[in-house]
Amino acid sequence: MSNPTPLTREILLLVLVSLAAGSMIQAQPLEGRRTLKGEVERTAKNIKSAMRDATDIKIAEFQDLSQSRFSGSVGPGLKVTLQETLKGMGIVANEDASHILTAEYFVNDLESLKAGDPLSLTIRMGLRNRRGQKLVTLLPIDAEFGAEHFANVNTASDMARIMGFHGQVTSDQEAREQLDRQPDNSQRQREMGQGLIHPQGFLNGRRIRSSEQSSYEVEILARKLKASGSAQPRQPSLDKGLPFVNLGLNELYEVRVYNNSSEIGRASC
Structure with missing residues (x-):
């Protein structure tokens, strides 16, 4: 038999079979309500702009920086969501594309939850070409932490799915x-x-x-x-x-x- 598989999640009037997620929480508080749909759409627009006239892209597997109780299968779900959003903008997935999108993500760990930190998902992305040269570091969101730029999600309904x-x-x-x-x-x-x-x-x-x-x-x-x-x-x-x-x-x-x-x-x- 395989390992046990988590079942159902319920929040508000939604019955959810959850994704799961990772750990680690960024130190600065998030401002406003940031939905997964809104963040992905904003990121996709920046990707499309950075690619100029290119119409295909390889999206690498999203890397979980957390590896904790809440990490798991959220990466593939995020990848598919971004892939479908890009497709709607005319950018299709292609394993042989010259542009490669890389991404890392993390969410709260248990210690962060005990400390009462806000629940959030943070995604860091980069766009590279086939020779490994960095073409551009995408700036999907207006939140800055030092020299790095992140996409953030913090609405309760999205975090319920993400964190299981x-x-x-x-x-x-x-x-x-x-x-x-x-x-x-x-x-x-x-x-x-x-x-x-x-x-x-x-x-x-x-x-x-x-x-x-x-x-x-x-x-x-x-x-x-x-x-x-x-x-x-x-x-x-x-x-x-x-x-x-x-x-x-x-x-x-x-x-x-x-x-x-x-x-x-x-x-x-």
Whole structure:
């Protein structure tokens, strides 16, 4: 059997099968709300400008500088997101392209979370040619730390996906009822930080919830890749508060999301 695979994440009215992420947090505070979509689009525009008339690019694997509890599969996800954004701007991926984009990323580690640092993803990028000569260091964002330039993401919904958050945060409705206002990004970040330090998952038979009262459940089904018949529910287990399921080699798995509430929800994988 393969190593256990993390399951479901729930935040607001989103049911998320998370990416994961790395560690290390930049020392200076982030200003404003910076979304993954906005940062990637801004970076892609700078890449396109720096490439002048070129229309293809090789995007190297995103390097995780963290290698911690929260590092993992976020790199491939970031790469695909950037690749699709560039494609929409007329820049296509090509392994033989003369322009090569390199990138490194990091997010909070456990010590940073315990210190109450803001949750953020930082990406450092560079553009090179085939002979390894640096053509330009991309300046995707207006945040400067010494001589280096970074792209930063800090919104709660994006960081939930990136860091593999499993739990609940104050919803808009709860904030209006309890606080008579919209919850701010820092409030949700604090709640997420505590949830990452002390994760809690709940099992309901073969289904997983982020809390005992949650109206949303996720079920993982699996079957052998070449086997006939439909996939069957796989029994999850809890490890230090996190739900896991075992998936073997050459197995195909499906994610089934149950919405037992009276509201419309959204699910993304």
